[in-house]
Amino acid sequence: MDLSSISPVTLIVSLMAASTPILLAALGELVVEKSGVLNLGVEGMMIIGAVCGFIAAVTTGSPWLGFLFGAICGAAVSMIFAVLTQYLMANQVATGLGLTMFGLGLASLLGHSYTGINPPAFSQIHIPVLSDLPVVGRIIFGHDPMIYFSLALTFGIWYFLTRTRGGLVLRAVGESHDAAHALGYKVIRIRMLAIAFGGACAGLGGAYLSLVRVPQWAEGMTAGAGWIALAIVVFASWKPGRAIIGAYLFGGVTVLQLNLQAAGLAISPAYLSMTPYLATIIVLVIMASDKKRQSLNAPASLGKTFFAST
Amino acid sequence: MTPLLHLSGLTKAYPGVVANDDVGFEIAPGEVHALLGENGAGKSTLVKMIYGLVRPDSGEMRLHGQPFAPHEPRAARAAGVAMVFQHFSLFEALSVAENIALGMDDAPETDALSDEIRSVSKKYGLTLDPDRMVGDLSAGERQRVEIVRCLLQNPKLLVMDEPTSVLTPQEVDVLFETLRRLRDEGTSILYISHKLEEIRTICDNATILRLGKVVGTCVPAEETSRTMAEMMVGTELKSPTKRPYQPGPVLLEVKNLQLPSKDPFGTSLRDVSFSLHAGEVLGVAGVAGNGQDELLLALSGEEPCEDAAITLKGAAIGSKGPNHRRLQGLLAAPEERLGHAAAPDMSLTENALLTGHARQRLTNKGFVKWQATQNFARAIIQKFDVRTPGAGHAAKSLSGGNLQKFVIGREIMQRPDILVVNQPTWGVDASAAAFIREALLELAEQGAGVLVISQDLDELMEISDTFAVLSEGRLSRVRSASGVTIEEIGLLMGGTEVDHAAA
Numbered sequence A: 001m002d003l004s005s006i007s008p009v010t011l012i013v014s015l016m017a018a019s020t021p022i023l024l025a026a027l028g029e030l031v032v033e034k035s036g037v038l039n040l041g042v043e044g045m046m047i048i049g050a051v052c053g054f055i056a057a058v059t060t061g062s063p064w065l066g067f068l069f070g071a072i073c074g075a076a077v078s079m080i081f082a083v084l085t086q087y088l089m090a091n092q093v094a095t096g097l098g099l100t101m102f103g104l105g106l107a108s109l110l111g112h113s114y115t116g117i118n119p120p121a122f123s124q125i126h127i128p129v130l131s132d133l134p135v136v137g138r139i140i141f142g143h144d145p146m147i148y149f150s151l152a153l154t155f156g157i158w159y160f161l162t163r164t165r166g167g168l169v170l171r172a173v174g175e176s177h178d179a180a181h182a183l184g185y186k187v188i189r190i191r192m193l194a195i196a197f198g199g200a201c202a203g204l205g206g207a208y209l210s211l212v213r214v215p216q217w218a219e220g221m222t223a224g225a226g227w228i229a230l231a232i233v234v235f236a237s238w239k240p241g242r243a244i245i246g247a248y249l250f251g252g253v254t255v256l257q258l259n260l261q262a263a264g265l266a267i268s269p270a271y272l273s274m275t276p277y278l279a280t281i282i283v284l285v286i287m288a289s290d291k292k293r294q295s296l297n298a299p300a301s302l303g304k305t306f307f308a309s310t
Numbered sequence B: 001m002t003p004l005l006h007l008s009g010l011t012k013a014y015p016g017v018v019a020n021d022d023v024g025f026e027i028a029p030g031e032v033h034a035l036l037g038e039n040g041a042g043k044s045t046l047v048k049m050i051y052g053l054v055r056p057d058s059g060e061m062r063l064h065g066q067p068f069a070p071h072e073p074r075a076a077r078a079a080g081v082a083m084v085f086q087h088f089s090l091f092e093a094l095s096v097a098e099n100i101a102l103g104m105d106d107a108p109e110t111d112a113l114s115d116e117i118r119s120v121s122k123k124y125g126l127t128l129d130p131d132r133m134v135g136d137l138s139a140g141e142r143q144r145v146e147i148v149r150c151l152l153q154n155p156k157l158l159v160m161d162e163p164t165s166v167l168t169p170q171e172v173d174v175l176f177e178t179l180r181r182l183r184d185e186g187t188s189i190l191y192i193s194h195k196l197e198e199i200r201t202i203c204d205n206a207t208i209l210r211l212g213k214v215v216g217t218c219v220p221a222e223e224t225s226r227t228m229a230e231m232m233v234g235t236e237l238k239s240p241t242k243r244p245y246q247p248g249p250v251l252l253e254v255k256n257l258q259l260p261s262k263d264p265f266g267t268s269l270r271d272v273s274f275s276l277h278a279g280e281v282l283g284v285a286g287v288a289g290n291g292q293d294e295l296l297l298a299l300s301g302e303e304p305c306e307d308a309a310i311t312l313k314g315a316a317i318g319s320k321g322p323n324h325r326r327l328q329g330l331l332a333a334p335e336e337r338l339g340h341a342a343a344p345d346m347s348l349t350e351n352a353l354l355t356g357h358a359r360q361r362l363t364n365k366g367f368v369k370w371q372a373t374q375n376f377a378r379a380i381i382q383k384f385d386v387r388t389p390g391a392g393h394a395a396k397s398l399s400g401g402n403l404q405k406f407v408i409g410r411e412i413m414q415r416p417d418i419l420v421v422n423q424p425t426w427g428v429d430a431s432a433a434a435f436i437r438e439a440l441l442e443l444a445e446q447g448a449g450v451l452v453i454s455q456d457l458d459e460l461m462e463i464s465d466t467f468a469v470l471s472e473g474r475l476s477r478v479r480s481a482s483g484v485t486i487e488e489i490g491l492l493m494g495g496t497e498v499d500h501a502a503a
Helices: A008-034 A042-060 A063-087 A093-110 A137-142 A144-163 A167-174 A177-182 A186-214 A225-235 A240-263 A270-286 A290-295 B043-050 B071-077 B096-102 B110-123 B138-150 B169-184 B196-202 B223-232 B292-300 B322-327 B347-360 B370-383 B399-413 B430-445 B457-463 B486-493
Strands: B007-016 B018-028 B034-036 B058-063 B081-084 B158-161 B187-193 B205-210 B213-217 B250-259 B268-275 B281-285 B311-313 B330-333 B418-422 B451-453 B468-472
Touching: A008 A042, A008 A144, A008 A186, A008 A240, A042 A063, A042 A093, A042 A186, A042 A225, A042 B268, A063 A093, A137 B281, A137 B322, A144 A167, A144 A186, A144 A240, A167 A177, A167 A186, A167 B096, A177 A186, A177 B034, A177 B169, A177 B213, A186 A225, A225 A240, A225 A270, A225 B322, A240 A270, A240 B292, A240 B322, B018 B043, B018 B058, B018 B213, B034 B043, B034 B196, B034 B223, B043 B158, B043 B187, B071 B081, B081 B138, B096 B138, B096 B347, B110 B138, B138 B169, B169 B187, B169 B196, B169 B223, B169 B292, B169 B486, B187 B196, B205 B223, B213 B223, B223 B330, B223 B430, B250 B292, B268 B292, B268 B311, B268 B451, B281 B486, B292 B330, B292 B418, B322 B330, B330 B399, B347 B370, B347 B399, B347 B430, B370 B399, B399 B418, B399 B430, B418 B430, B430 B451, B468 B486
Parallel strands: B034 B187, B034 B205, B081 B158, B158 B187, B281 B451, B281 B468, B330 B418, B418 B451
Antiparallel strands: B007 B018, B007 B058, B205 B213, B250 B268, B250 B311
């Protein structure tokens, strides 16, 4: 085994790319859950975003249009969930699981003739001088625009949730929909918007996966990223800043185990591939041991169906 | 002078029930007007129409002589109508300032708002820290949040729905002081309550509702509580007669019970000790959130504790679960009817099975004896006068009072040696409440020990033989209920321990 083949700088750079799809999906789900809705369909929305973004990018030749279309399609499928749970009062857990199944199936149907094609390239930014600096240059100034966008989005969501009236109303709806309704807020409308936002973020994450991270279309390519995003929301105690830590932790373990595999570590690759998921489970168990602190941040109405009683 | 608010012919029907039928009255500027009625009389519906949450089917409202038909709460607030809700419409995980901002249509920046909150709370004597989290506040402080939220909008009409149900007597005095000051400034108040003494103290006029109709008006100061109650109920009320209390042998002994709460906003029990005798009704007073729920959980066996902390007829049972305790004669009826005492979507028969199976032998080797269970449920319904079409109906289809009679009846019918009840008559109409109290007293007369946890002091004074106060998870010394004054209890409820040697 040759550990010296693993360069820390490359590791950090690829870690960020590996984490971005999960981070985007987790941020979207965080907003959805803050509004009191539990959408377990993240995986389905992600893969729809992946396939739709891929098709759009290949057809138009523009990765930007691919991202846009991926986000739109993610939001569109999330509306199935939204209408079922918000207007028809369907159970959120069952509907979310159904959305995942539906998304996976629909994506393989849509993507059937797109396997094996290369999408248009989406390159890293290059700022003269700055990007050429040793170490710092590649870690800070050498990524593609979507990574910067995901970081800006994290900050934006934090600012929205904690500093704006809209964010306050959203949190209030997630905290007690009955009280929010009594004050005259439109609970269902706010939740519809949150779900659409969550769908768009998941779709964007999926598109990043098929356009940048892999970059190809393959059936079932999300491989549980949507579930990890859900876990990261809990790990982050519904705080955007911590979602970065969670996503990068998972991405870091993923990239590290790949590097270790390449370096020829004498452990079966099957075990190494497990490590990111194992790490997620272990971290969640540790987090859950402190219930009191966690439940302070958890939206109190999470997953509860809202009936407007007049 | 034109009245501030004039209502006439208001009618609102829901499928199967007419909630308001041709209701009309008026409120003058600077008047404190009481709206009286039992549960289900239509008070809430009427208030929701004034606040724009519900639209009337027919009828007319006029504010300052102008037609007034708010289609949403925002419109009502803009017209100068503000409301303090019965079940607080607050968000526990948000700060006081955030909660207040949510109730305003054009909330200023957080800092400016905090200053405004401080100045208003100072002006009306309502101490309030804008930065604290609402989940950490007492019920009285929470209500202040609601009131300050209303006052910041300079309302012309303040609607208060059961404002004192969760307050200590001292907090009630502070509230009334604030209301009087508001009235003197020309704000009208619509005051909804079933506490008749309070209405006599504070209200200028009263309108009485029964089954959706106005059945009378009166000047509360000229009436007695009894005459008003009878107008409300429509029949004469009987009050339970207390029998002389002879303490029997100790049935339940609780010693240094410690129980950390699992709810982040809950209260841990600290060093609770008392003993309950045969034939005793022990009343436990205290403001909501001082450990009442936790005490019930510890006694019912839902939250196990150290074995030695609870002794039932000589046996240590602290770590035993509810069924073991039931078999030994310790039964409990928690406060929350729907979801805790009864499963809302299950039939009354099934609900009867849930707590009755062990003691009533309703199962045989794991199989349910449905016939016996149904007979048991029917017996409860008959003996406790539960108004329902049949035992097969879902628990949630019953009115609060009827379900409460069923829940209490289910336990009493099992002939407990000890019965623990939390808020047995909360949100229950006057006649059902009287019935339940009578049943509890009868149970004690037959030699059972009864522990009644309640926030209704009048209720406790009426039925208790002995008396203790729960404050911040600690239980005061148990004393005889005769000779205790409301002021003394109020001080205890606020956490002040009055002279130990005295009682």
